[in-house]
Amino acid sequence: MSTVELRIKELQADLEEYKTLSGQATRPSVKQSIKTQTEKLEQELDKLQKSESERKSKLAASTNQTPGVYTKKIDTYGWDQSDKFVKIYITCLKDLNTIKDSDLETHFEQRAFDISIKNLKNLNYNLKIGNLLNSIDSAGSYAKLKTDMVTVFLKKKNIGENWSCLTEKEMISKEKSTPKIDENADPQEGLMSLMKKMYEEGDDEMKRTISKAFTESREKQMNGTDLELK
Structure with a gap:
């Protein structure tokens, strides 16, 4: 038994004694003195009981935790x-x-x-x-x-609503990564800028695909030029 628990038992015994004395006392001053001391002991007992209850709750919680989780x-x-x-x-x-x-x-x-x-x-x-x-x-x-x-x-809060992404952050990232074509620019120049941006930001597979497309395009242009010269 802990020191606090012993003190709680002593206080409980003292309070029982004071209650007995209160019933036997006849003089007002004595009754008042017993009442004052009883209230003081009750406050101390209440404080100790709350403290001990919190201590036991924390101990139980720590005991129930699985170590290493x-x-x-x-x-x-x-x-x-x-x-x-x-x-x-x-x-x-x-x-x-x-x-x-x-x-x-x-x-x-x-x-x-x-x-x-x-x-x-x-x-x-x-x-x-x-x-x-x-x-x-x-x-x-x-x-x-x-x-x-x-x-x-x-x-969904709105039934039938289509989610293009899971989070707003993904949506913003998607919008930033989508190349935009200047409608007032030359179409051929705009396409070249778009392909260049996709090449710079793409992965290895994307870069190989774009490089192959450029190579085939140039070969077709060169073959067409040679035919015209002949």
Whole structure:
């Protein structure tokens, strides 16, 4: 038994004694003195009991925690949509059959969601996406656990609305990466500028494709010139 618990027991015993004395006392001054001391002890007892309760709650929480459990961020997922839902597919996790529906924790907001998958082979996993492209119905959104995937169903606020991207950030990035052609510029010059921009910003496959197209175009132009000269 801790020192605090011993003190609580002493206070409880003292209070019982004071209550007995209060019932036996006849003089007002004595009764008042007993009442004052009783209130003082009751305040101290209440404070100690609250403190001890908080200590035990913290101890229980730390005892129930599984040691060595860490949370890993989920970076890989897929998505598609129907008229009513935007669906997020988490297929990168194995052994999902070892956890229960209660191991899924979800939180939905108007334009964000957060899902945690707990107790999966001594690891927790989390996927949090904010700044969604459009609003969702948080009350109608949910997650479903299967043996090979976890699917998050984001209910669209506006049924039938088409989402071109999952987040507003993706939309902005997409708009920035889309080359724009100057309508007042020479069409041939504009096309060349567009191809140049695509070549500079494209991956290796894109660069090979554009290079091949340029080469074939030049060969056709040269062959056409040679025929005219003949």
